Every structure is written in structure tokens, then in C-alpha cells.
Amino acid sequence: MSTRITRLEAPPELRLWSDRCRAAGMEVGLVPTMGALHEGHRSLIRRARAECDRVVVSIFVNPLQFGPGEDVERYPRTAQGDLAMLDEEGVDAAFVPGAAAMYPSEASTTVHVDAALTSILEGAHRPRHFDGVATVVAKLLVAARPRRAYFGIKDAQQCAVVTRVAADLDTGTTIIVCPLVRDHDGLALSSRNVYLGAEERRRALAIPRGLSAAVRAFEAGERRAAALAALVRRSMEASACGVDYVAVVDPTRLSPVDAAAPGCEILVAGRIGRTRLLDVIRLGIDEAPLGAAGAQEKTSRA
Ligand code: AMP
Numbered sequence: 001m002s003t004r005i006t007r008l009e010a011p012p013e014l015r016l017w018s019d020r021c022r023a024a025g026m027e028v029g030l031v032p033t034m035g036a037l038h039e040g041h042r043s044l045i046r047r048a049r050a051e052c053d054r055v056v057v058s059i060f061v062n063p064l065q066f067g068p069g070e071d072v073e074r075y076p077r078t079a080q081g082d083l084a085m086l087d088e089e090g091v092d093a094a095f096v097p098g099a100a101a102m103y104p105s106e107a108s109t110t111v112h113v114d115a116a117l118t119s120i121l122e123g124a125h126r127p128r129h130f131d132g133v134a135t136v137v138a139k140l141l142v143a144a145r146p147r148r149a150y151f152g153i154k155d156a157q158q159c160a161v162v163t164r165v166a167a168d169l170d171t172g173t174t175i176i177v178c179p180l181v182r183d184h185d186g187l188a189l190s191s192r193n194v195y196l197g198a199e200e201r202r203r204a205l206a207i208p209r210g211l212s213a214a215v216r217a218f219e220a221g222e223r224r225a226a227a228l229a230a231l232v233r234r235s236m237e238a239s240a241c242g243v244d245y246v247a248v249v250d251p252t253r254l255s256p257v258d259a260a261a262p263g264c265e266i267l268v269a270g271r272i273g274r275t276r277l278l279d280v281i282r283l284g285i286d287e288a289p290l291g292a293a294g295a296q297e298k299t300s301r302a
Helices: 010-024 039-051 079-088 129-142 154-167 189-197 197-206 206-219 224-240
Strands: 006-009 027-033 054-059 094-096 148-154 175-177 240-247 265-272 273-283
Touching: 006 224, 010 027, 010 054, 010 094, 027 039, 027 129, 027 189, 039 054, 039 079, 039 148, 039 175, 054 079, 054 129, 129 175, 129 189, 148 154, 154 175, 154 265, 154 273, 189 265, 189 273, 197 206, 197 265, 206 224, 206 265, 206 273, 224 240, 224 265
Parallel strands: 006 094, 027 054, 027 148, 054 094, 148 175
Antiparallel strands: 240 265, 265 273
16 A cells, blocks of 8 residues: 555545645646546556656546446456556655535536537446546546646547546646556557456457558558448457447547548447457557567567
8 A cells, every 4th residue: 555645535625636736836637537546547656657747547437437237336346456556657646536525415517519529339238327527537636726627538439528527627637648568469558358257358359450451451552431441440350349330430520531631530349248448549650450460579578
């Protein structure tokens, strides 16, 4: 257990801590997470440490963003290991509220982002998910008033939603979108990967394999979005990986494009058993997740 990190358990404590930082002339960076921290989270924390005077990481499994029948109860919780990682990374404060501190029983305000952005893609499969995300992020931004808040492109639609929330509510926070970090075999790191058995994990690799095929096709001049998406879809289907969607989109509005251009993103949501997996590639920016020979060393394990 950490001895150095300031532990904050309720929004007023977070506000006080942050007020004090700002009063001392320091810029605060916020990294919101649901815990079960891995190298993807670590990359956000390092970026925040490099750019801000003080860093607070929130760890909160936000019940509002889980639908009925989703995995809120079994979502991995690794509090001791998480705090050890924050300590190792020189994080200044951990915000670790309980659900009652964030949502007292009388609370009746939620934040809703227009359906044009929140009813498509993830929103089509997880109704009201993004209202839950928007509400918790708005509360964190109000309490911490960070100069910058850090999010991962892996959750590309979430990035688009929180960027709108931060701007529309005049929070004064800049949303920094950080690159996706992959495991040694090319799979996008996710707290939910612990749900996958060995055979399921092999099937899940159809996602980075399909994205690699799409990246190579794009590099070879293929611009038809439908053809790029088909490469990913076919790879997933060949491994019995359920396809919720494969979409080639414009990065700001997340609207589908017919012709892919550099900067467009391929967003993927797949299912292996009960486990949902997200992935994303930025065309013309990201390398193929898997090298020509197959898996490629991308990062050391957490
Ligand atoms: P989560 O704890 O899953 O809610 O994620 C907290 C933050 O970490 C979100 O902004 C995620 O997009 C980001 N994140 C999760 N996985 C990765 C990854 N593999 N690479 C980069 N960022 C990630």
C-alpha cells in the first residue's frame, strides 16, 4: 500500500486538493480510470506527469455507464496493485470514491450528449452508456477542474463524447487523446482481457490481424471504406469472433465515410463469448498492429 499518494474519497476532498494545487500556481492533470490498471493506463499517466505539475488519477467503476446484464459486478478490481502502480509512477493523488460518494441517493442530474454522437456505434449496442460516461466525467471535471484530462483513443467514441462535454460545459479543461497501447501479441490492452481464456485470446487476435490487413491495403492505395471494413470483418468471422461493428469513420463526428483518407479511423467492436473487445486504427498514422510475420513485440506486460 502506498504511503506517499494523497488518497481522496469524495468529490469535496478532490476539489479541496485541486484548489490548493491551483492556489500554489500548479497545473493539475486528471487521468480517469476504472482501475485494474495496465500499460495503457500507465501511458496516460506518464503523459500527464510529463505535462502537468500535479497529477490525480481517479479509480471508479462507474455503475451509471453499465447497462442491465453487463459486467459491473464482475469487473476486475485490483486496488492494491493499482495504488502500487500509481506510487511507482509518481502520481500525486488517487481519487477512489465509493458509489455513494459519487451518487448520493438524492442525486437526480445526468449529462446527456446529443444522440447524433451517442446513439451510433457503441451507443447502438449499449443504450445510455454514454450518458453514464458524460455524467461521471462532468462530475470529475467540476470537482478537479484540471487543466488537462487524459483519455485513450482505444475508446474512440468516448474521446469524442468527453471532448464535447468539456467544451460544451465550458470546463476550461483540454482533453488530450493518447495512442492505443497493445500487448506483446498485438491485442489492444484492456482490463477486460483477463476474462479471456487461452483459446479465446487466440481468437481475439483476429481483430488486430484484420486491422493489420486493412492498414496494409490502405498503404497499398485501397481507399474504399467498404473494402477496408470487409478485410477486418472477414478476419473476425474466420475466427468465430462476433462482430458488433466495423466502421470506417471521420474522427471528429464519427460519421461513416465512403472513401477513406489519412486520419480516418477504423473502429471495431467484437465479442468473444461474453467479452466485448474494442480496437481502433488511425489510417495513415498507426502502424499495422501485427508485423508481416504475425505477432510483434509491442510493449512489455504490465
Ligand atoms: P478504463 O479504465 O478502461 O475506463 O480506461 C481508462 C482510460 O484508459 C480510458 O481513457 C481508456 O481509453 C484508456 N485506455 C484503456 N485501454 C487503453 C490502451 N490499451 N491504450 C491506451 N489507453 C487505454
